[in-house]
Amino acid sequence: MKPYSYRRSTTSCRLRAALNFKELPYETVPVDLIAGAQCSPKSTALNHGCGVPVLMLEDGTVLTQSLAILDYLQVVATPRLLPEGPVQRARVMACAHGVSLDIHPVNNFRVTQHLRNTHGVTPGETKVWMQHWMTDGFTALEAMVSQNTSFAFGETPDLADLCIVAQIYNAHRLDLDMKPYPHLSWIEAACLTDPAINAARPENQSDAPHSTKAPA
Ligand SMILES: N[C@@H](CCC(=O)N[C@@H](CS)C(=O)NCC(=O)O)C(=O)O
Numbered sequence: 001m002k003p004y005s006y007r008r009s010t011t012s013c014r015l016r017a018a019l020n021f022k023e024l025p026y027e028t029v030p031v032d033l034i035a036g037a038q039c040s041p042k043s044t045a046l047n048h049g050c051g052v053p054v055l056m057l058e059d060g061t062v063l064t065q066s067l068a069i070l071d072y073l074q075v076v077a078t079p080r081l082l083p084e085g086p087v088q089r090a091r092v093m094a095c096a097h098g099v100s101l102d103i104h105p106v107n108n109f110r111v112t113q114h115l116r117n118t119h120g121v122t123p124g125e126t127k128v129w130m131q132h133w134m135t136d137g138f139t140a141l142e143a144m145v146s147q148n149t150s151f152a153f154g155e156t157p158d159l160a161d162l163c164i165v166a167q168i169y170n171a172h173r174l175d176l177d178m179k180p181y182p183h184l185s186w187i188e189a190a191c192l193t194d195p196a197i198n199a200a201r202p203e204n205q206s207d208a209p210h211s212t213k214a215p216a
Contacts, residue, residue: 001026004046004054006033007205008173010104011066012053013166014159016205018070020196021157022077030207033109050110067100070159081159092153095144095160099167103137107170131176134167142181150190157194165191169202 003019005012005028019026031037031052039050047054047064055063055072063069074082082089105111107130115121115129141164145152152160168188171178178185191197202208 001058002029002056004029004031004043004052004056005205006031006038006052007202007207008170009033009052010163010166010170011051011100013169013200013202014066014162015053015055015069016200017157017162017166017197018073018081018159020199021081021162021194022073022079024073024077028206030205032207051108067096070162074159079156081157081162083153083158088153091144092158092160095141095152096163098137098141098144099163102140103133103167106133127174130170130174134171134174134176137167138171138176138181138184142183145183145187147183150186152187157191157197161187161191162197164188165197166200 001019001024003012003015003026005016007030016028031043033052037043038047038052043054044050046056046062049064051064053064053066053069055069057063063072070081074080082092112126112130115126116123121129145160145164146154149155151157152164164184165188168178168184178188192201198204
């Protein structure tokens with residue numbers, strides 16, 4: 001499999017963690033979002049939405065949208081990242097959506113670029129914007145996750161954890177104070193002890209500065 005991914009992309013990070021978790025072999029194709037590579041003709045031929053991740057399967061089938069890709073992986077490979085019970089499954093999905101649909105879209109690169117380029121928003125104001133939406137989303141998530149487990153809903157990671165930990169990476173990058181979110185911080189600590197999630201971290205990717213890994 002070939003995931004097209006950018007190291008700091010939270011959507012790509014979710015996918016990398018899921019592939020690692022399920023021990024599926026893959027060869028990453030780095031896409032440099034800062035250089036605009038997601039909008040090159042080569043990239044848009046795979047994803048009309050101009051973004052990462054994209055997952056190319058062994059037979060050349062191309063999948064887009066991180067949650068749809070994760071849903072595909074949920075169906076074809078174990079261990080599962082979603083519980084069997086419908087209510088518990090809906091709770092995990094609600095947290096995954098809290099990150100993927102409430103926080104990520106309003107903080108996406110193209111949104112912040114548009115704010116800067118079209119509306120004259122400064123880098124400092126952009127940071128405040130991003131912190132605002134993370135504060136909103138994290139406040140809800142802090143109350144939604146289980147209050148007495150290591151991971152979001154149990155003692156092993158699930159889809160909620162994969163989405164939350166990737167977003168917290170971004171929160172640190174943007175200097176968001178995590179003290180109001182102790183449960184999310186515990187989840188992050190638990191996630192970082194998990195080898196599959198740790199290997200998906202931005203700094204462990206071949207396109208990270210000073211990486212010793214050869215780009216695929
Ligand atoms: N809803 C899509 C979003 C994909 C997406 O936009 N990813 C970001 C990286 S986290 C991206 O490629 N942004 C490029 C841009 O905004 O130009 C998904 O979950 O896959």
